[in-house]
Amino acid sequence: MKTNGKNGDVRIGFYVCHCGSNIAAMVDCPAVAEYVRKLAGVVVSRDYKYMCSDPGQELIQQDIKEHQLNRVVVASCSPLLHEHTFRNACAAGGLNPFYFQMVNIREHDSWVHSDRAEATAKAKALAHAAIRRVRFHRALEPTRVNIHPDTLIIGGGIAGIHAALLLANAGKKVTLVEREPSIGGHMAQLDKTFPTLDCSACILTPKMSAIRSHPNITLWTYSEVAKVDGYVGNYTVTVKRKPRFIDEELCVGCQECIKACVFKEPKFADEFNVGLGKRKPIYIPFPQAVPQVVVIDPDRCIQVKTGKCKQTCVEACADRHAIDFTQQEELLEIKVGNIIVATGYKLFDATRIPQYGYGRYPNVFTSLELERLVNSSGPTTGEILLRNGQHPRSVGFILCVGSRDMKTNRWCSRTCCMHSMKLAQLIREHTDADVTIFYMDIRAPGKGCEEFYDKSLKDGIQFVRGRVAEVTDWALSPEEEGKLVIRVEDTLAGFVRRIPVDMIVLATGMEPQADAQEVRRLLNMSCSSEGWFLERHPKLAPVATFTDGIFIAGCCQGPKDIPDSIAQAGAAAAEALSLIDKGYIEQEPNTAYIEEADCSGCKSCIPLCPYTAISFDESKQKAVIHAALCKGCGTCVASCPSGSIKQNLFEDEEIFSEIEGVLT
Amino acid sequence: MKYSYFPGCSLKGLGRAYEESLLPVMKHLGVELQELEDWNCCGATAYMSVDEAKAGVLAARNLAIAEQNGGHDLLTPCSACYLVLNKTKHNIADFPDIRDRIHCALRSANLTYTGSTRVRHPLDILVHDVGLDVIKEKVVRPLKGLKVAPYYGCQVVRPYSTFDDAWNPTTMDRLLATLGAEVVHYPLKTKCCGGSLTGTLPEAGLRMSYILLKEAVRRGADVIATICPLCQFNMDAYHDQIDRRWGPTRIATVYFTQLMGLAFGFSEKELGLQRNFIPMKPRPVPPVAA
Amino acid sequence: MMQIKRTIKYEADRVRGFSDEIMSVSGCEQLKSCIQCGTCSGTCPLSIYMDFSPRQVMALVRADFKNEVLSSKTVWLCASCYACTVECPRQIRITDIMYALKQRAIKEGIYPKRFPIPILAKEFSEMVRRKGRITETLLVMRLFLKANWRAVLSSWRLGLGLIRTGRFVVRAERIERQAELQKMLAAAGNNNVRPTEAA
Ligand SMILES: Cc1cc2nc3c(=O)[nH]c(=O)nc-3n(C[C@H](O)[C@H](O)[C@H](O)COP(=O)(O)OP(=O)(O)OC[C@H]3O[C@@H](n4cnc5c(N)ncnc54)[C@H](O)[C@@H]3O)c2cc1C
Numbered sequence A: 001m002k003t004n005g006k007n008g009d010v011r012i013g014f015y016v017c018h019c020g021s022n023i024a025a026m027v028d029c030p031a032v033a034e035y036v037r038k039l040a041g042v043v044v045s046r047d048y049k050y051m052c053s054d055p056g057q058e059l060i061q062q063d064i065k066e067h068q069l070n071r072v073v074v075a076s077c078s079p080l081l082h083e084h085t086f087r088n089a090c091a092a093g094g095l096n097p098f099y100f101q102m103v104n105i106r107e108h109d110s111w112v113h114s115d116r117a118e119a120t121a122k123a124k125a126l127a128h129a130a131i132r133r134v135r136f137h138r139a140l141e142p143t144r145v146n147i148h149p150d151t152l153i154i155g156g157g158i159a160g161i162h163a164a165l166l167l168a169n170a171g172k173k174v175t176l177v178e179r180e181p182s183i184g185g186h187m188a189q190l191d192k193t194f195p196t197l198d199c200s201a202c203i204l205t206p207k208m209s210a211i212r213s214h215p216n217i218t219l220w221t222y223s224e225v226a227k228v229d230g231y232v233g234n235y236t237v238t239v240k241r242k243p244r245f246i247d248e249e250l251c252v253g254c255q256e257c258i259k260a261c262v263f264k265e266p267k268f269a270d271e272f273n274v275g276l277g278k279r280k281p282i283y284i285p286f287p288q289a290v291p292q293v294v295v296i297d298p299d300r301c302i303q304v305k306t307g308k309c310k311q312t313c314v315e316a317c318a319d320r321h322a323i324d325f326t327q328q329e330e331l332l333e334i335k336v337g338n339i340i341v342a343t344g345y346k347l348f349d350a351t352r353i354p355q356y357g358y359g360r361y362p363n364v365f366t367s368l369e370l371e372r373l374v375n376s377s378g379p380t381t382g383e384i385l386l387r388n389g390q391h392p393r394s395v396g397f398i399l400c401v402g403s404r405d406m407k408t409n410r411w412c413s414r415t416c417c418m419h420s421m422k423l424a425q426l427i428r429e430h431t432d433a434d435v436t437i438f439y440m441d442i443r444a445p446g447k448g449c450e451e452f453y454d455k456s457l458k459d460g461i462q463f464v465r466g467r468v469a470e471v472t473d474w475a476l477s478p479e480e481e482g483k484l485v486i487r488v489e490d491t492l493a494g495f496v497r498r499i500p501v502d503m504i505v506l507a508t509g510m511e512p513q514a515d516a517q518e519v520r521r522l523l524n525m526s527c528s529s530e531g532w533f534l535e536r537h538p539k540l541a542p543v544a545t546f547t548d549g550i551f552i553a554g555c556c557q558g559p560k561d562i563p564d565s566i567a568q569a570g571a572a573a574a575e576a577l578s579l580i581d582k583g584y585i586e587q588e589p590n591t592a593y594i595e596e597a598d599c600s601g602c603k604s605c606i607p608l609c610p611y612t613a614i615s616f617d618e619s620k621q622k623a624v625i626h627a628a629l630c631k632g633c634g635t636c637v638a639s640c641p642s643g644s645i646k647q648n649l650f651e652d653e654e655i656f657s658e659i660e661g662v663l664t
Numbered sequence B: 001m002k003y004s005y006f007p008g009c010s011l012k013g014l015g016r017a018y019e020e021s022l023l024p025v026m027k028h029l030g031v032e033l034q035e036l037e038d039w040n041c042c043g044a045t046a047y048m049s050v051d052e053a054k055a056g057v058l059a060a061r062n063l064a065i066a067e068q069n070g071g072h073d074l075l076t077p078c079s080a081c082y083l084v085l086n087k088t089k090h091n092i093a094d095f096p097d098i099r100d101r102i103h104c105a106l107r108s109a110n111l112t113y114t115g116s117t118r119v120r121h122p123l124d125i126l127v128h129d130v131g132l133d134v135i136k137e138k139v140v141r142p143l144k145g146l147k148v149a150p151y152y153g154c155q156v157v158r159p160y161s162t163f164d165d166a167w168n169p170t171t172m173d174r175l176l177a178t179l180g181a182e183v184v185h186y187p188l189k190t191k192c193c194g195g196s197l198t199g200t201l202p203e204a205g206l207r208m209s210y211i212l213l214k215e216a217v218r219r220g221a222d223v224i225a226t227i228c229p230l231c232q233f234n235m236d237a238y239h240d241q242i243d244r245r246w247g248p249t250r251i252a253t254v255y256f257t258q259l260m261g262l263a264f265g266f267s268e269k270e271l272g273l274q275r276n277f278i279p280m281k282p283r284p285v286p287p288v289a290a
Numbered sequence C: 001m002m003q004i005k006r007t008i009k010y011e012a013d014r015v016r017g018f019s020d021e022i023m024s025v026s027g028c029e030q031l032k033s034c035i036q037c038g039t040c041s042g043t044c045p046l047s048i049y050m051d052f053s054p055r056q057v058m059a060l061v062r063a064d065f066k067n068e069v070l071s072s073k074t075v076w077l078c079a080s081c082y083a084c085t086v087e088c089p090r091q092i093r094i095t096d097i098m099y100a101l102k103q104r105a106i107k108e109g110i111y112p113k114r115f116p117i118p119i120l121a122k123e124f125s126e127m128v129r130r131k132g133r134i135t136e137t138l139l140v141m142r143l144f145l146k147a148n149w150r151a152v153l154s155s156w157r158l159g160l161g162l163i164r165t166g167r168f169v170v171r172a173e174r175i176e177r178q179a180e181l182q183k184m185l186a187a188a189g190n191n192n193v194r195p196t197e198a199a
């Protein structure tokens, strides 16, 4: 590979890209090339329509050979998109790829300015800076990091389940960590699924059982990730396993203990049925739960709380001895190469919109509650009943509860239109009640979804376009007595209406999980301002994050339906697989290093490093930077009192000459 | 405890019973009120409809005088005044163009306003500064068995409410309960009474008052407690017209301060209760506790 | 004969720049993001009497239908209860927009004739200008005289009641430094508010 020319002189090739009209419309590209041509060290200077195209890259390679270039600068788009492309072109031309420097005159210039002359001047200044800087570049080699072949998946909803099975079927070991006593997530609570109305349990349960029986999958339910150390390919994860007071290996799920519990009747709100049903302190979350292992609720069990129970459950379990009140919280450590985060969503708390009367009027339900009501294994065995046990004659669905509202959540929750129409159809199927859907806009863009809307219309469901102002129980006319009255502007008919109904269903929107910020910190990810985990690129890298080896899938990235959650889970699994099968990853050598001779051993850099990449060599009394952990943030470089920390690609001469270049 | 006091035009006119009950009650609780020197009309909704900048000037003059006379919090019992003064305060803080025009007008009268005056409603002061425990100590004739519908109306709780919830305010509920009254669940507590439309468009305005009255009766209330002179007037003085249109709905609407006075042992006359068109139903007066 | 009416609107019916004018009023900027959900109309206690609902007013303003909005009864029915403003999912200050529209309707003299509400607004401001305070009973009498003198007769019971309960005040309230106030009002803008009733 070439270093400086024969006599140690620097020979720079410069290329300014038009990017079609993206750049050329606002920047006079030939003028920039003309300007750069006269700068010291520049041997060729060209403008070209698309530098990233094959002929564009060809051009660089040829010039390197013909003109003995030893430095290359391209002024085009963001390095995020094409730095890689041009570095490869340099390498193909026989030049160490780190002799290349890129200038962003699109995102930083042509796209954000409106004065052509000034934008052109800015492009010249930026190019000049790069020309000055590239002179000081050195040949570097990327570091190689090996990838541990195992994967951790956090969250056992449909997204986590799907990703786990894909990886496991490809022969990779997976640990699936789920916070609740069973996997399944929200999908397990649904009755049927739009737009095809197939039974949710029927399509989910086989996948759940497959998780349990798969030899490549370790399932840890009732567990949470407590700590994550390391870097791409080499994460060390500490998982906290909460005591369920049952030995999972010994329990066969016969449920004799539940029958024997000193609480004769189920008494406590049952989470799976969103509080509509009751359970005992010892319970199985739902019939298809995986694992089929009971769990003891420490806040309800008399033995756990006071130690003074007859322990009839233990008696019932008899020889199996699966119940173990001595169980303690456990911390387990595993090593993995990749992590997929699939922690899903939580539902908006409907009491935050008091106008809709949730919690105040008993017959105001949420749509998840209704999913349980229409489900044949739900608390009413599938009968749609008011709280007083009667059948509703009329039902109103209120959409966008907590969504598309600046006072609560600004985003659209994406599935509420569809799941409300689904529930409305199910109500029409089960009862002869009148059903009205109050909506602002029906959003049914998914495959088969517009057809589903059409079916809802044909089923005789009424649609009123208007955001409901209020639900009240005060009557203005005899037909309103004893009913819930919805006041709304029917914006299409053009007047305000009062509509009395027996039952109201609130389509509460999706929100990031309550602990999303903690999970984000744990894994060093970013969140959007709303709190959803942020993908690396909204189009081109929808499941990658800014931390290598950490991927996101499902609703933790933003509201979506099951097909989209599955698609993302598949994508995340494929991303992990591609790293695992390649076996290593090359890292940008923009890492910091210590000039050992200058280090005074003051240790001030060690606590500053956000990636804990610096350790201390006691024998030498010097700080040491672990290149694989270093992300090149530069914090230590700036802080070192003796100036002994340097950073590849950000050496002092490089930065100062770049600044000089901008200022000339 | 000392406050500047901005009565507003209504408390000197149609709503004089509000002032007549507010002053003795506050005095009884040891709250000192000093009427704002040479205060002027706040402008209310009507002036705002004509010229926003000038409406702001009207309110700002009062805020400036309050700031210069000791800077005490400005006790503002009338809902319209409370809203307009608060709105002006917010507008001055939020919008440079409004701020400039108002400062320019103030300067012409050698007044200044830095934005420090706090505009506060008596409910806020009673519950948060005086405290319900202190009020409870003063209760000598608890309002036992009196069913009261707490009615807040619009402009105190919306949109600048700082001391209570805009949708389901509870300060007056808690105050009335402290007096020993039975507070009726009244979901219309923040609905509009019709404002000045009762006079200008009776068909619309009176019906709004009517619905409030009717629902209070339907919920079994003996009396409606209000915090605003215009609400009190609408729900009290138009009874004959409301009755003529929709049938009788006889229920008295009184100021919450009048109910406080009764519980403190004042006579009806001392509290201006004789000024009601629809009098409170006489109830057995328990002897004053020793 | 069946009466029919053409309701089509032509481009010429729009007054370009009107929406920009309203949205440039401090506090009214958010109108741009109205999604026509109807929460304002559903919440408004008076929308049931309006010729255009508050939501429609938002649409009309945004589409520059100035004459339709300013001549509508809607803005005058608004009781300034702020219910819409606190409920709007886009945090549009609808009540303030209503004020901006009322001010323009008065300034341009476009409002329904003998409609008492704008007359009240003007009488009110005139009384404040002259006295610094309002004496409600006197104000109402002036209003009735201007708008509908028959109302005085039909309200005789109310008047009697007020006299009986000692709430009928005939001595006009006024402030001491009236000149100061007038100077301030003049400094705030040369917008004369003397009543000039329009056709
Ligand atoms: C009422 C309703 C009806 C719906 N109907 C349909 C429908 O008919 N069709 C359709 O396509 N979509 C429907 N949806 C949408 C569907 O629920 C979601 O698309 C889907 O559940 C998303 O799956 P997920 O795995 O991303 O998240 P989730 O289902 O939320 O699963 C996340 C899992 O991660 C676990 N977890 C969370 N945090 C942690 C942590 N820190 N550590 C460990 N584990 C954690 C949770 O316990 C949970 O098990 C409906 C939604 C609702 C609200």
Ligand code: SF4
Residues within 6 Å of the ligand: C033, C034, C035, C036, C037, C038, C039, C040, C041, C054, C055, C058, C087, C088, C089, C090, C091, C092, C094
């Ligand atoms: S409530 Fe707000 S967003 Fe909805 S129609 Fe009214 S102004 Fe527009």
Ligand code: SF4
Residues within 6 Å of the ligand: C040, C043, C044, C045, C046, C047, C054, C077, C078, C079, C080, C081, C082, C083, C084, C085, C094, C095, C098
């Ligand atoms: S402020 Fe006006 S428009 Fe808004 S709800 Fe009240 S009366 Fe209706």
